[in-house]
Amino acid sequence: MNAVTDYLNQNQPRFLQELCEYLRFASVSAQPQHQPDMKACAAWLARHCRQIGLDAQVCPTAGHPIVLARTPRAGSARRPRYVVYGHYDVQPPEPFELWTSPPFEPRIEGRSLYARGSSDNKGQHFAHLKAVEAYLRTGTELPCDLTFVLEGEEEVGSQSLETFLQQRRAELKCDAIVISDTGMPGKDLPALTYGLRGIVSFEIVLRGPDRDLHSGIFGGAVDNPAMALSQMLARLRDRNGRVAVPGFYDAVVPLTAPERRQLARLPLQEAALRRLLGVPKLLGERGYTATEQRSARPTIEINGLTSGYQGEGGKTIIPAWARAKITCRLVPDQDPDRILALLRRHLKQLCPPTVRLEIVGGHGAEAYLVSPASPPAQASLRALKAAFGRQPVLLREGGSIPIVNDLKRILGADSLMLGLALPDCNAHSPNEKFDLDCFAKGQLMSAHLWRELAGT
Amino acid sequence: MNAVTDYLNQNQPRFLQELCEYLRFASVSAQPQHQPDMKACAAWLARHCRQIGLDAQVCPTAGHPIVLARTPRAGSARRPRYVVYGHYDVQPPEPFELWTSPPFEPRIEGRSLYARGSSDNKGQHFAHLKAVEAYLRTGTELPCDLTFVLEGEEEVGSQSLETFLQQRRAELKCDAIVISDTGMPGKDLPALTYGLRGIVSFEIVLRGPDRDLHSGIFGGAVDNPAMALSQMLARLRDRNGRVAVPGFYDAVVPLTAPERRQLARLPLQEAALRRLLGVPKLLGERGYTATEQRSARPTIEINGLTSGYQGEGGKTIIPAWARAKITCRLVPDQDPDRILALLRRHLKQLCPPTVRLEIVGGHGAEAYLVSPASPPAQASLRALKAAFGRQPVLLREGGSIPIVNDLKRILGADSLMLGLALPDCNAHSPNEKFDLDCFAKGQLMSAHLWRELAGT
Numbered sequence: 001m002n003a004v005t006d007y008l009n010q011n012q013p014r015f016l017q018e019l020c021e022y023l024r025f026a027s028v029s030a031q032p033q034h035q036p037d038m039k040a041c042a043a044w045l046a047r048h049c050r051q052i053g054l055d056a057q058v059c060p061t062a063g064h065p066i067v068l069a070r071t072p073r074a075g076s077a078r079r080p081r082y083v084v085y086g087h088y089d090v091q092p093p094e095p096f097e098l099w100t101s102p103p104f105e106p107r108i109e110g111r112s113l114y115a116r117g118s119s120d121n122k123g124q125h126f127a128h129l130k131a132v133e134a135y136l137r138t139g140t141e142l143p144c145d146l147t148f149v150l151e152g153e154e155e156v157g158s159q160s161l162e163t164f165l166q167q168r169r170a171e172l173k174c175d176a177i178v179i180s181d182t183g184m185p186g187k188d189l190p191a192l193t194y195g196l197r198g199i200v201s202f203e204i205v206l207r208g209p210d211r212d213l214h215s216g217i218f219g220g221a222v223d224n225p226a227m228a229l230s231q232m233l234a235r236l237r238d239r240n241g242r243v244a245v246p247g248f249y250d251a252v253v254p255l256t257a258p259e260r261r262q263l264a265r266l267p268l269q270e271a272a273l274r275r276l277l278g279v280p281k282l283l284g285e286r287g288y289t290a291t292e293q294r295s296a297r298p299t300i301e302i303n304g305l306t307s308g309y310q311g312e313g314g315k316t317i318i319p320a321w322a323r324a325k326i327t328c329r330l331v332p333d334q335d336p337d338r339i340l341a342l343l344r345r346h347l348k349q350l351c352p353p354t355v356r357l358e359i360v361g362g363h364g365a366e367a368y369l370v371s372p373a374s375p376p377a378q379a380s381l382r383a384l385k386a387a388f389g390r391q392p393v394l395l396r397e398g399g400s401i402p403i404v405n406d407l408k409r410i411l412g413a414d415s416l417m418l419g420l421a422l423p424d425c426n427a428h429s430p431n432e433k434f435d436l437d438c439f440a441k442g443q444l445m446s447a448h449l450w451r452e453l454a455g456t
Numbered sequence: 457m458n459a460v461t462d463y464l465n466q467n468q469p470r471f472l473q474e475l476c477e478y479l480r481f482a483s484v485s486a487q488p489q490h491q492p493d494m495k496a497c498a499a500w501l502a503r504h505c506r507q508i509g510l511d512a513q514v515c516p517t518a519g520h521p522i523v524l525a526r527t528p529r530a531g532s533a534r535r536p537r538y539v540v541y542g543h544y545d546v547q548p549p550e551p552f553e554l555w556t557s558p559p560f561e562p563r564i565e566g567r568s569l570y571a572r573g574s575s576d577n578k579g580q581h582f583a584h585l586k587a588v589e590a591y592l593r594t595g596t597e598l599p600c601d602l603t604f605v606l607e608g609e610e611e612v613g614s615q616s617l618e619t620f621l622q623q624r625r626a627e628l629k630c631d632a633i634v635i636s637d638t639g640m641p642g643k644d645l646p647a648l649t650y651g652l653r654g655i656v657s658f659e660i661v662l663r664g665p666d667r668d669l670h671s672g673i674f675g676g677a678v679d680n681p682a683m684a685l686s687q688m689l690a691r692l693r694d695r696n697g698r699v700a701v702p703g704f705y706d707a708v709v710p711l712t713a714p715e716r717r718q719l720a721r722l723p724l725q726e727a728a729l730r731r732l733l734g735v736p737k738l739l740g741e742r743g744y745t746a747t748e749q750r751s752a753r754p755t756i757e758i759n760g761l762t763s764g765y766q767g768e769g770g771k772t773i774i775p776a777w778a779r780a781k782i783t784c785r786l787v788p789d790q791d792p793d794r795i796l797a798l799l800r801r802h803l804k805q806l807c808p809p810t811v812r813l814e815i816v817g818g819h820g821a822e823a824y825l826v827s828p829a830s831p832p833a834q835a836s837l838r839a840l841k842a843a844f845g846r847q848p849v850l851l852r853e854g855g856s857i858p859i860v861n862d863l864k865r866i867l868g869a870d871s872l873m874l875g876l877a878l879p880d881c882n883a884h885s886p887n888e889k890f891d892l893d894c895f896a897k898g899q900l901m902s903a904h905l906w907r908e909l910a911g912t
Contacts, residue, residue, distance in 0.1 A: 019797035030769030079618030092771055156769055157821035183673065197672060201770050210734030213555065214884040215757045216653060216855025219785055220697070220749035221729060222571070223739035226758035226780070228691055235840075237683055239808060241676070267513065273677060278666030283679035283810040301671045302682035303773050309781060313549055313612050314657050314817075315784050317759050318850065318883050325765060327772050329675055352695065354739040361770075370802035393585075399672025428670040428773050 004447050008130065012440055015130050016113070018048065019439070020106040022088075022122050023115040029089035029156045031062055038064045038152055041065075041088050045150060046305050052129065053136035054148070057351040061160035064089060066150030070169075071132060071146045080144040080454045083172040083411065085403065086181065087154035090430045095429045098430035111436045118434035119425035121248040124180035125150060127420060127439055131446030135317045143164035143454035147172060151403075154181075157201075158361045165410040176376045176453065177407050180442060183421030185267050187437060190384040190445070193394035194298070196404060198330030200340050201303075204229065204347060205323045210307065218364025219318060220398035223354035226307040229322040232350045235328075236300050242294070243300045243328070245346045247353045251333045254289075255296055256427040262394055263291045274321035276424065295396040299329045330400060336364025365402025370414045379452035380416045386452075411449035418445065458790060460903050464586065468896055472569070474504065475895070476543075477701040479571040485520055485545035485612045494520045494608055496555070497544050501606060508585065509592035510604070519617035524624075527588060527602045536600040536910045537630040539867065542581025542637065543610035546573035547884045553602065554886035561679055567892045570721045574882035574890035580636035581606060582894055583876060587902030590658030599910035603628060607859075610637075610779025613819045614859045615655075618696050621866040632832045632882050632909065633863050636898060638853045638875030641723050641895060646840040646901070649873035650828045651752070651852035652860060654786030656796050656820035657759075660685065660803060661779045663812040666770040668764065668773040675774060679810035682763040684780040688806045692756050692782075697741045697749070699756045701802045702765045707789045711752055712742075719747045732880065751852040785854060792820025826870045835908035842908075843901035852873075874901065 025041035029035040042065045044060050049056035056069035067088065093116045101107040103116035113123065125148070135142045136306060137256035141338035149172070151161050154335040182193040207227035209218075238244045255263075270290050274282050282294035293299075303326065308319030328339060340362050351357040370376065372394050384392040397419070404415045426432045485489040498521045505512035505525035512525035523544065549559035549572045549839040557559045559572035569579065586605070603627070607617050620629060638649040649791050664771035666676075694700050701786035711719075726746050732736050740749035749755075759782065764775030771889040784795060796818050807813040827833065828850050838847040853875070859869045882888045 221746040230686040230689035233686035290677040304764035
């Protein structure tokens with residue numbers, strides 16, 4: 001084990017260079033113009049996996065390819081098997097003008113590495129790859145077989161992954177799945193995430209007149225789609241932060257008292273959160289702490305609004321259409337399809353007869369919750385403690401990793417979520433960054449993890 | 457007079473060519489990148505005025521220049537004086553993809569000339585220039601002195617015109633002002649517009665977190681500026697089309713019974729209007745006809761909405777900010793400053809403490825109403841009848857020509873609004889067009905007008 005940790009300690013500068021190379025790919029899965037970057041990124045990743053001694057291939061799918069990489073199989077003995085999941089696709093970088101340095105030109109400042117995808121998720125799964133490299137390059141025996149599944153559609157709903165998992169179900173059968181795509185509350189607070197929120201997302205389009213109209217000539221006798229949309233959206237959430245869609249909370253499992261005690265122990269409470277986000281006042285569902293609101297309670301959010309004239313100055317029109325991008329975060333036991341149906345019904349009821357309603361898309365994923373008392377979870381906690389030198393905390397996280405449910409359903413294994421991103425990592429925001437200490441300690445955690453897990 | 461009308465009849469093809477040349481300038485006053493086009497357009501216009509025998513100059517202002525062009529003064533005798541007002545600036549052409557042909561490449565189809573600015577307003581004031589050309593080129597004596605004031609900031613609030621009028625007050629003193637910048641209800645229905653709505657316009661910006669946030673990590677504990685904006689906007693107008701700002705209707709002068717009878721005579725009533733606009737159902741203030749709603753009642757409109765992610769696919773963020781462009785149309789005796797103050801107060805009351813409110817801009821103009829029984833108005837009706845061969849109608853129009861009030865206040869003269877644009881001219885919309893018969897008959901109307909006016 002000393003050989004492994006020495007190797008990790010000695011090679012940090014090179015690892016960082018390699019990660020920067022990886023981050024230079026503008027692998028934005030949502031934007032068609034980045035398709036060539038997606039392809040080039042997958043090819044680079046597979047090549048890199050082969051260079052560190054893995055058996056790697058780029059697997060085509062109906063969408064973006066999946067990179068599959070396995071440790072060399074040692075004899076025929078049945079050893080524990082684990083899948084490491086990650087994703088090489090990233091969120092769109094817009095708005096560009098808010099980035100201090102270009103999103104795909106990695107920049108180091110202090111112990112922070114700035115680039116789109118640095119935290120979410122390239123930097124995090126790269127830590128696991130480097131830990132495995134340390135085992136392979138030092139000739140240290142891995143006590144288990146590992147398979148990396150690195151997909152390219154996480155940020156757009158992981159549409160191809162399910163088919164992929166179904167097709168390779170036997171090959172990917174494993175004892176647990178390891179995912180570093182969540183967060184830790186602070187540099188000194190390593191964390192095991194035992195719960196995630198689910199998600200549904202869709203788009204509302206309202207169409208009024210068949211073209212933009214002169215607001216002087218026609219204004220007063222015709223509805224304004226931007227106004228109609230505002231009036232519909234206004235009725236999706238009340239002013240106390242509670243979702244106002246009938247039936248939305250019906251299936252929500254209440255938080256238990258022990259859970260609420262655990263969550264209350266976490267740092268970043270109201271005042272600090274308000275300062276971190278720069279808002280004049282927080283807003284959340286009454287009767288819950290901010291930590292509970294953002295990790296264990298469901299939400300509805302407008303992600304984008306578009307209508308009419310957006311340029312400089314004014315344009316006196318009634319816009320022909322208005323649209324809104326919407327997502328809900330879900331908790332156990334809300335069913336995404338049921339929630340989408342409730343939303344559709346509510347929106348149809350709210351829609352006035354003066355405009356035409358279209359609901360576009362609509363994909364979803366259930367929330368996820370596992371027991372932190374299970375042997376693999378306990379092994380993870382030991383690995384975290386060994387790497388970070390601190391007692392880890394137990395987290396429910398507000399984000400969604402929809403594929404955790406697919407992995408459970410298809411491979412029959414639970415996911416161990418060992419996140420390395422700090423709360424100020426700006427994931428999905430301009431100036432995304434990854435902490436280099438978390439990167440290094442994440443490698444160490446991974447190196448310990450395989451021993452701890454295989455020993456259980 | 458025959459010489460004048462013959463000249464007009466014989467020169468239509470050349471006039472059309474010249475108008476097309478004029479329309480090729482992308483004179484978009486709102487967009488800084490079109491500043492060179494604005495300059496070039498003003499220079500072309502002054503040159504053209506000189507070519508037809510006017511004494512013309514480009515007058516610099518703090519904003520876009522004003523083109524001033526006068527008929528040669530005949531002796532020292534005091535003759536009636538009229539100002540012809542027009543504007544060479546145009547609305548932004550966006551969205552480009554909805555234009556059948558490029559907005560600044562004029563295209564003729566049937567009797568329609570398609571181009572941004574063709575109706576609003578280049579084609580309309582060009583008709584007056586051609587009538588004057590006919591007088592000057594045929595050596596026919598004009599019974600009056602004319603001054604053309606052609607500005608470049610009508611679509612952005614005519615900020616420089618007031619100073620210009622003040623500075624040249626003596627020189628521009630006149631008996632009436634002629635403006636063709638309104639509409640006529642149909643090819644066979646020439647119209648004198650005796651009332652216009654006023655306007656106020658401003659922008660609302662709501663700022664929440666200091667950057668776009670990950671909606672999973674933070675969603676639930678922080679307000680969403682796009683939701684807060686929707687909830688505020690929703691409360692500016694009720695579902696019956698009535699503006700919901702306290703005090704908004706206080707100063708509104710009720711429509712008289714004779715006015716309502718006049719307005720009821722106009723074509724394009726509810727069913728036809730609904731078809732023309734392509735909406736499933738009209739929406740307007742209860743108790744008023746569509747014609748009244750869009751010409752003689754005040755309104756509030758959202759002209760544009762912008763927040764968060766607007767690209768393809770999704771982006772799971774809480775946007776840092778949301779903004780809306782708003783205009784109100786006003787009627788007598790609503791005061792724009794008072795209305796802006798009411799709106800500001802209402803918005804401040806509606807704004808939750810979770811976001812920061814900023815109200816940007818805020819310029820306005822009063823509504824306008826003159827007596828159709830005055831001698832100049834009666835002279836205009838005769839000129840319209842002579843040119844179109846039909847009894848003209850009396851209109852109140854829903855649009856705003858803010859400078860009509862400035863002209864009245866500074867020059868002390870009323871405006872005769874003799875609009876040549878048809879209801880389907882797509883002013884402010886993609887595929888703006890101008891009817892070539894209206895262009896030709898507009899020239900004829902102008903030729904008759906100077907005799908009729910001077911004879912009064």
